[in-house]
Structure formats: structure tokens, C-alpha cells
Amino acid sequence: MNLFDIVKRNDRCMEVLDGNVETFRYDKPQWSCGVLLHPGARLRLNRADEFVVMETFPRDLGWSVRGNEIAHSSIKIVVCSLDGRFSASVATVDPNGSILLTWPSWIGYVQGYSLEISNSGSEALELKSGPVFDPRAAARSYLQGTGVEVGPGSNPFVKPGHNVDVRYVEALPIDEWLRNYGKHIEITPEKQELWARYIIGDAQRIECCEADSLDFIFSNHVFEHLMNPLGVLANWSSKLKRTGVVVGVVPDLRYCFDLRQPASTPSDWISEYESQNWSLTPEKYEKWCHYTAPYNTPDDLAARNYSIHAHYYTPSGFRQLARMAIERGLFSHFFLSTSPNNKDFGWVLWRDQTVGSN
Known part of the structure; x- marks a missing residue:
């Protein structure tokens, strides 16, 4: 999921619940882009179930975080059913910083869901959503x-x-x-x-x-x-x-x-x-x-x-x-x-x- 683009163009799904959320883009030396979650920031992607990329409930969205183990533990991603009956924390971070999602079984039968992404740490967190790439x-x-x-x-x-x-x-x-x-x-x-x-x-x-x-x-x-x-x-x-x-x-x-x-x-x-x-x-x-x-x-x-x-x-x-x-x-x-x-x-x-x- 291209979180950088969603936030940059303020897609109708995006809702900042708390704190500050910005985009970043590094052409050199990292060649990456994504969003910067300030301490306490909480971002909701409403009706994420409508996104084509979510149809197969992918384990890997191509997201990663940079930093040490403390930074890795600060990122939280929660999936919430639209009716409020179900919610689950779905993200784990591997040693390299890649974010992997484990979807609950109820996700297959609820009438829609949203994703909430938050930074519970005391420092700003870079969530990379892809490399900088120009096919031209x-x-x-x-x-x-x-x-x-x-x-x-x-x-x-x-x-x-x-x-x-x-x-x-x-x-x-x-x-x-x-x-x-x-x-x-x-x-x-x-x-x-x-x-x-x-x-x-x-x-x-x-x-x-x-x-x-x-x-x-x-x-x-x-x-x-x-x-x-x-x-x-x-x-x-x-x-x-x-x-x-x-x-x-x-x-x-x-x-x-x-x-x-x-x-x-x-x-x-x-x-x-x-x-x-x-x-x-x-x-x-x-x-x-x-x-x-x-x-x-x-x-x-x-x-x-x-x-x-x-x-x-x-x-x-x-x-x-x-x-x-x-x-x-x-x-x-x-x-x-x-x-x-x-x-x-x-x-x-x-x-x-x-x-x-x-």
C-alpha cells in the first residue's frame, strides 16, 4: 500500500486522530519515501477494505520502520471492524524493520474495516512505504x-x-x-x-x-x-x-x-x-x-x-x-x-x- 501517496494527496480515507503526520521523501542516499509519525501520532485509514491491494489480506504491504528495537516496538497497527465489534493488533516487526501483518479470521466476514496506525514511542518514527522509483x-x-x-x-x-x-x-x-x-x-x-x-x-x-x-x-x-x-x-x-x-x-x-x-x-x-x-x-x-x-x-x-x-x-x-x-x-x-x-x-x-x- 502506497501510504506516502495516500497521505500526500489527503485521500478521503485518511483521518489524523492524534498528533502530527507528515510525508517524507529521500532521493539520496536512502531512496525511500513514506510518512513521519510524530510521538503520539495516530492515523486512521477508513474503509481500507475498499482498496484493491487489500483484497487478499496481504501479510506484507511493503512497509518498514527504521531504527532500533525500541523504535520497532513503537509502531502499532490495529484493524477495526466498522461496527466496532472487533479489533485486533496485527503488526509485527522483524529484525530488519519490515512490518508483517497477521490478519484475524473475522476480517473475512465483517462489513468493512479500518486500519489505525500509531506511534506509541517518545521519538518521531519513519514508516517507509516504498523505494523512490521512476519508471521513465x-x-x-x-x-x-x-x-x-x-x-x-x-x-x-x-x-x-x-x-x-x-x-x-x-x-x-x-x-x-x-x-x-x-x-x-x-x-x-x-x-x-x-x-x-x-x-x-x-x-x-x-x-x-x-x-x-x-x-x-x-x-x-x-x-x-x-x-x-x-x-x-x-x-x-x-x-x-x-x-x-x-x-x-x-x-x-x-x-x-x-x-x-x-x-x-x-x-x-x-x-x-x-x-x-x-x-x-x-x-x-x-x-x-x-x-x-x-x-x-x-x-x-x-x-x-x-x-x-x-x-x-x-x-x-x-x-x-x-x-x-x-x-x-x-x-x-x-x-x-x-x-x-x-x-x-x-x-x-x-x-x-x-x-x-x-
């Missing part, structure tokens, strides 16, 4: 030659340079995009130079590019917004040279604000592919509101053409989608770049990895 770092070596980045907003990831000729495909002209989404973005000469490379087009089809013309296609938190993912991959494959690749980063539904969303399934992808459905349906808006944003209404989001997630992925689920694309001859090989409790993961699809190999 592994992507750079593949982004060479002529390519496009789809849906970059005002801040593209791929920059032009030696052996990188990149264009950016956006649905709106940059001035209109800035009016809608980027009113507080500072306009610099460097950004304006990049914006001159923008092409107005549809990310699903990339009709602005010729077939067999691209060395790479990159998408950063865009693919999950697109309907008919199999159809999208078919379109993208057709734009690649035989040696081309598609590189992407998508949210891991278990560790981001979609942590309550059921994962998309092969039947979802096949149904949209067979019906050639390219547009968001009312059911998509209803699903988004039900699990992710209950403070919104489907009609309001649809009226504003609000960009919601059309599909929800975990690394294992995305692997199913990639295999389906490979079975259809769209690509030849697939790679994932993941890390525990990270809010997103990276992937690479090669159109034909055998071309040019010995």
Missing part, C-alpha cells in the same frame, strides 16, 4: 530517432537532441490547452521552442504520422485515458518502423488515486475492439465517479469533457493486454519496469525485435 528513467535509451510523444500537455518528457527528432501530439492547440489546464504555468522561451513542435491530432490513431515512419511512440500517463486499448496498440504498431518501439508509463491502480477501482479485463478490451468503440461511454463516467471521485457526477464530467481514466491497470493486468497484442502479431516482445508501492509502472513493446539482430 529506463525508457530514455529506447527514445532515439524519429518519434512522437502523445498527450504531453505543456511539459513533454522527450526532448529533441542528438539523434532525437520528436513531435508532440495533442488534442488541443497549446494556447487553448493553457487556458483550460495551465493558467499558472510559466511561459518560457524553452517551452515555446518545444511548443513549436506540437501537432494537433488524435492520440488513439496518430493520423498525422505516416505508416512505418516512426522509431518510437511515447506516452506518459496517457494510455489509461484511451478507449479501445487493443485498437490503439494496433494503430500505433502500424506507425512504427519494423525496428520501432512503443514506450509507456501508466498508473498502477493499486497505488494511486484509483486504488479502489476494479482492474480492466480482457473481456473489456475485446468488447471495445470488436465494437470499435473509441469514445468514453456513460458507464465509464459512472465507474469513475463510483470508485474514484464520488464527489462528482457522471453528467457533470461528461458535460465538461473531463479526462477520466477509461481503463485501470496493474503490471500483471497490463501484461495480459501486451500478450494479446503480441498474439495478434502487432508486436514481438514486451518488457515491464515496476517497483513495489509505486504509483506507476513503465512498459516497452517492440514491433519486431528480431530485425537487424544476428
Whole structure:
């Protein structure tokens, strides 16, 4: 469970009952992130049973505490049924500081539960919920030659340079995009130079590019917004040279604000592919509101053409989608770049990895 992200964005499940709770992130030398529980701090995660990651009552959530035995004994995690009838202390800490949970049997039949996390010690306690990890770092070596980045907003990831000729495909002209989404973005000469490379087009089809013309296609938190993912991959494959690749980063539904969303399934992808459905349906808006944003209404989001997630992925689920694309001859090989409790993961699809190999 990505406790760092839950606390940082103040998810609706979070309730600080006592004391102070902060987030921390160390890029060096520890490369970790998590929450800092001050002495006497008590944090409740309401309706933790709604989180997809909790469906199997995992023994290891990927959490750990730093310090000596006294610090290890200060962390307390209690599971409480919503009706108040049951509660149990569930956490033990091994000598390395890893937190392991032992779930009571009643957890399987109560109508929901919450988790309470507290620091009973006299010193602040670091509860690490994962390593610092950026799946984009592994992507750079593949982004060479002529390519496009789809849906970059005002801040593209791929920059032009030696052996990188990149264009950016956006649905709106940059001035209109800035009016809608980027009113507080500072306009610099460097950004304006990049914006001159923008092409107005549809990310699903990339009709602005010729077939067999691209060395790479990159998408950063865009693919999950697109309907008919199999159809999208078919379109993208057709734009690649035989040696081309598609590189992407998508949210891991278990560790981001979609942590309550059921994962998309092969039947979802096949149904949209067979019906050639390219547009968001009312059911998509209803699903988004039900699990992710209950403070919104489907009609309001649809009226504003609000960009919601059309599909929800975990690394294992995305692997199913990639295999389906490979079975259809769209690509030849697939790679994932993941890390525990990270809010997103990276992937690479090669159109034909055998071309040019010995």
C-alpha cells in the first residue's frame, strides 16, 4: 500500500486522530519515501477494505520502520471492524524493520474495516512505504530517432537532441490547452521552442504520422485515458518502423488515486475492439465517479469533457493486454519496469525485435 501517496494527496480515507503526520521523501542516499509519525501520532485509514491491494489480506504491504528495537516496538497497527465489534493488533516487526501483518479470521466476514496506525514511542518514527522509483528513467535509451510523444500537455518528457527528432501530439492547440489546464504555468522561451513542435491530432490513431515512419511512440500517463486499448496498440504498431518501439508509463491502480477501482479485463478490451468503440461511454463516467471521485457526477464530467481514466491497470493486468497484442502479431516482445508501492509502472513493446539482430 502506497501510504506516502495516500497521505500526500489527503485521500478521503485518511483521518489524523492524534498528533502530527507528515510525508517524507529521500532521493539520496536512502531512496525511500513514506510518512513521519510524530510521538503520539495516530492515523486512521477508513474503509481500507475498499482498496484493491487489500483484497487478499496481504501479510506484507511493503512497509518498514527504521531504527532500533525500541523504535520497532513503537509502531502499532490495529484493524477495526466498522461496527466496532472487533479489533485486533496485527503488526509485527522483524529484525530488519519490515512490518508483517497477521490478519484475524473475522476480517473475512465483517462489513468493512479500518486500519489505525500509531506511534506509541517518545521519538518521531519513519514508516517507509516504498523505494523512490521512476519508471521513465529506463525508457530514455529506447527514445532515439524519429518519434512522437502523445498527450504531453505543456511539459513533454522527450526532448529533441542528438539523434532525437520528436513531435508532440495533442488534442488541443497549446494556447487553448493553457487556458483550460495551465493558467499558472510559466511561459518560457524553452517551452515555446518545444511548443513549436506540437501537432494537433488524435492520440488513439496518430493520423498525422505516416505508416512505418516512426522509431518510437511515447506516452506518459496517457494510455489509461484511451478507449479501445487493443485498437490503439494496433494503430500505433502500424506507425512504427519494423525496428520501432512503443514506450509507456501508466498508473498502477493499486497505488494511486484509483486504488479502489476494479482492474480492466480482457473481456473489456475485446468488447471495445470488436465494437470499435473509441469514445468514453456513460458507464465509464459512472465507474469513475463510483470508485474514484464520488464527489462528482457522471453528467457533470461528461458535460465538461473531463479526462477520466477509461481503463485501470496493474503490471500483471497490463501484461495480459501486451500478450494479446503480441498474439495478434502487432508486436514481438514486451518488457515491464515496476517497483513495489509505486504509483506507476513503465512498459516497452517492440514491433519486431528480431530485425537487424544476428
